[in-house]
Amino acid sequence: MVIPATSAPTEARIWQLLEEVSDPEVPVLSILDLGIVRGVAVEGDKITVTITPTYSGCPAMNTIATDIRLRLLAEGYTHLTIHNQLSPAWTTDWMSQAGREKLEAYGIAPPVDGTATGHMLNLFGKDTAVRCPICKSEHTHLVSQFGSTACKAHYQCDDCLEPFDYFKCHN
Amino acid sequence: MLTQDLSGTKAAAATEPSLLFPYVLQLADTSLILAHRLSEWCGHGPILEQDLAMANIALDLLGEARSYYQYAAELEGQGRTEDDLAYLRSAVEYRNPLLVEQPNGDFAHTILRQFLFDNFHYHLLRKLKDGPDAQLAAIAEKSVKEAAYHLKWSSEWVIRLGDGTDESRKRLDKAIATLWRFAGELTTPTAAETALQEIGVLPDYATLLPEMQAHTEHVFAEANVPLPTAVFAQLGGKTGRHSEHLGYLLSELQYMQRTYPGLTW
Ligand SMILES: [Zn+2]
Numbered sequence: 001m002v003i004p005a006t007s008a009p010t011e012a013r014i015w016q017l018l019e020e021v022s023d024p025e026v027p028v029l030s031i032l033d034l035g036i037v038r039g040v041a042v043e044g045d046k047i048t049v050t051i052t053p054t055y056s057g058c059p060a061m062n063t064i065a066t067d068i069r070l071r072l073l074a075e076g077y078t079h080l081t082i083h084n085q086l087s088p089a090w091t092t093d094w095m096s097q098a099g100r101e102k103l104e105a106y107g108i109a110p111p112v113d114g115t116a117t118g119h120m121l122n123l124f125g126k127d128t129a130v131r132c133p134i135c136k137s138e139h140t141h142l143v144s145q146f147g148s149t150a151c152k153a154h155y156q157c158d159d160c161l162e163p164f165d166y167f168k169c170h171n
Numbered sequence: 172m173l174t175q176d177l178s179g180t181k182a183a184a185a186t187e188p189s190l191l192f193p194y195v196l197q198l199a200d201t202s203l204i205l206a207h208r209l210s211e212w213c214g215h216g217p218i219l220e221q222d223l224a225m226a227n228i229a230l231d232l233l234g235e236a237r238s239y240y241q242y243a244a245e246l247e248g249q250g251r252t253e254d255d256l257a258y259l260r261s262a263v264e265y266r267n268p269l270l271v272e273q274p275n276g277d278f279a280h281t282i283l284r285q286f287l288f289d290n291f292h293y294h295l296l297r298k299l300k301d302g303p304d305a306q307l308a309a310i311a312e313k314s315v316k317e318a319a320y321h322l323k324w325s326s327e328w329v330i331r332l333g334d335g336t337d338e339s340r341k342r343l344d345k346a347i348a349t350l351w352r353f354a355g356e357l358t359t360p361t362a363a364e365t366a367l368q369e370i371g372v373l374p375d376y377a378t379l380l381p382e383m384q385a386h387t388e389h390v391f392a393e394a395n396v397p398l399p400t401a402v403f404a405q406l407g408g409k410t411g412r413h414s415e416h417l418g419y420l421l422s423e424l425q426y427m428q429r430t431y432p433g434l435t436w
Contacts, residue, residue, distance in 0.1 A: 056313055057234025086238065087309035089316065123327050123393065145320055146224035150231065154220060170316060 009047055009077050014040045018049070021071050024063045025149055028106045031064060035094025038085055047072065050083040052090045054170070055150035091171035103167055104133045109155065111169040130166045132157035140164075188246040191304065191372065193363045195246060196256065197266035197409060199239035203257055204417070205271040205288060206232035207424050209281075217278050224324060228285070231317040238310045258428035262417045269408040270353035272417045279342035282328040283350050286390070289322040290383050291357040298374035307372075326390045333394025340396070347399055355404025358383075364409075 007013070018037055023029045031037055031051070039050040049068055053061045065082045072080055092111040100110035109130045127142040137159035145168075147154040152165040209229035216222025240253035270288060275281045296318050299311035332339040358376040360368060367373040391398050407413065427434055 053234070053313070055231060055234065056238065056317060057230035057232070059230075086313045089313045123323065123330065123390070144220035144224060145324060146220070146227035148223070150227055150317075154223075 009042050009045065011040050011042050014042065014047060014049070014072070014077075017071050017075060018068065021064070021067045024060045024067070026103065026106065026108065028102045029099050031068070033096045033099025033102065035092075035096065035099075036064070036090060045077070046079040046081070047077055048081045048083060050085050052085050052088075054090050058150055092167070092169050093171055095167075104131075107133050107164060108152070109133045109164060109166040111167050113169060128166075128169070130155055132160060132162065133164055134162045135160040142166075188248065190363075190366055190370075191307075192243055192246040193266065194367055194373070195239050195243040195307070197363075199236050199243055199256065200265045200267040201271055202232040202236035202239065203424075204265070204267045204420065205285075206230070206236060207420060208271065208273075208275055209285075211275055212281065221278075225281070228321050228324070231314070231321070235310065235314045235317075238313070242306050242310070254428065258425045262413055262421055263411045265408075265413065265417060265421070266411065267408050267417075268353070268356040269405060269414055270350065270356065272408065272414060272420060273350060273353065274416055276346065276349070277342055279332050279339065280346040280349065282325055282332060283343065283346040285321070286325040286329050287350065287354045287357070289318065289325045290386055291354075291379070293318040293322045294379045294383050295374070298379065302372060302374070304372050322386075326386070329390050329396075330394045333391070333396040343394075343396065347396070351399045351402045352405045355402070356406045356409060359404060359406055361409045 015032070018040070019030050019032050021031045023031060023034050026034075034054070036051050036054060037049065038052050039048075041048040041050075049072075051061070051064065051068070061084065065084070068082060069080055093113065095111065103110045109132070112128050112130060129138055130140050130142075131138055132140050132155075135157060137157055139158040140155050141158060143154040143156050143163065145153050147165050151167060151170070153168050154163065155166045156163045206229040209225045209232070212222060212225045213229075214222065216225060236257070237253060240256045243256055244251050244253050270284060273284055275284075293315065296311040296315035300308050300315055302308050302311070329343070332343040334340075358380060360373075360376055364373060364376075368375050388398065408417075
């Protein structure tokens with residue numbers, strides 16, 4: 001069934017609808033919070049949404065593209081193009097402040113800016129100080145750079161002992 | 172599979188497609204085959220965290236491989252898709268170097284194979300991301316961030332194993348004796364690579380060697396393991412002359428597409 005569009009699309013309207021599309025792996029985040037929507041272009045009734053992957057192999061990208069399509073189709077917007085753009089490469093700098101707060105409330109420590117791996121020769125370098133999202137202690141340690149998904153590292157709190165995910169800084 | 176347009180902000184390639192196609196395919200095959208090997212560890216890792224690490228690295232490499240296959244399909248322009256290229260060629264048509272098809276062996280063996288690959292891969296991507304081919308540069312810009320994590324991980328594990336127990340050292344030594352001969356192929360250009368180096372699309376591999384060598388020396392000094400000297404370089408994979416292992420690997424990798432042609436998710 002195709003629902004006729006209620007109104008001609010405007011860029012502002014499309015951005016509003018994209019705010020309602022959530023990340024399938026971290027459902028408290030909208031795709032705008034995550035910073036993966038790089039542009040919206042409207043030309044007549046043609047809509048182009050440009051997105052960029054967080055990580056090369058991120059399996060959520062297919063789902064996100066489908067969810068965008070479905071959300072816009074539900075409004076009757078049928079002339080859709082979804083561009084997957086690799087460059088410039090995604091960085092956690094594009095994650096919104098609201099997104100960071102939602103992440104911590106959800107139990108995932110948000111990225112600590114300016115702490116990307118840095119030079120790879122910095123072997124066994126000091127771990128990034130990450131605040132425990134449960135008890136807010138700064139006494140935590142890195143368990144593994146590789147966590148439950150490509151975008152997360154695995155930490156443990158030394159005070160409340162809770163293991164938790166840390167959304168890696170990536171830039 | 173995904174049928175999105177991959178184009179980025181960078182303009183389309185200016186390089187002769189017929190020159191570039193075999194090389195992009197080589198990059199794709201290399202990442203795919205190593206991703207497959209790493210994924211064989213899934214559920215068998217020595218501890219949960221390292222099992223996850225290998226699965227994560229496999230996923231990064233698989234994502235990178237897909238970008239290359241999509242680009243290769245576009246360059247070829249014969250209607251073949253990324254899936255056709257990944258799943259429906261025979262072993263002699265694969266262009267991955269011999270190193271990445273070598274069996275996993277034990278954890279030390281997998282770590283050393285990964286270290287030799289990561290050290291090359293990271294330094295190559297750093298050059299490719301500033302290279303003249305826009306699409307290759309975009310893929311490299313994306314993947315180099317991930318490759319930095321991989322290299323850090325495999326380097327730290329070489330050190331732990333080399334400077335660990337007698338047993339871990341013995342296993343690392345055995346891996347060195349088996350695998351080092353395959354490292355040279357990574358930086359030995361084929362005729363196809365040389366042609367691209369001559370027109371500046373690919374970096375001269377000699378320019379990668381000083382940094383690769385410095386990193387290797389640093390890691391092996393920390394690991395208290397002497398570096399092997401004057402090792403013979405076994406070539407072949409990049410020109411389609413593979414070890415027997417690739418056939419077995421492909422029979423598993425290609426099983427679904429061969430059995431149910433055209434299968435999609
Ligand atoms: Zn805590």
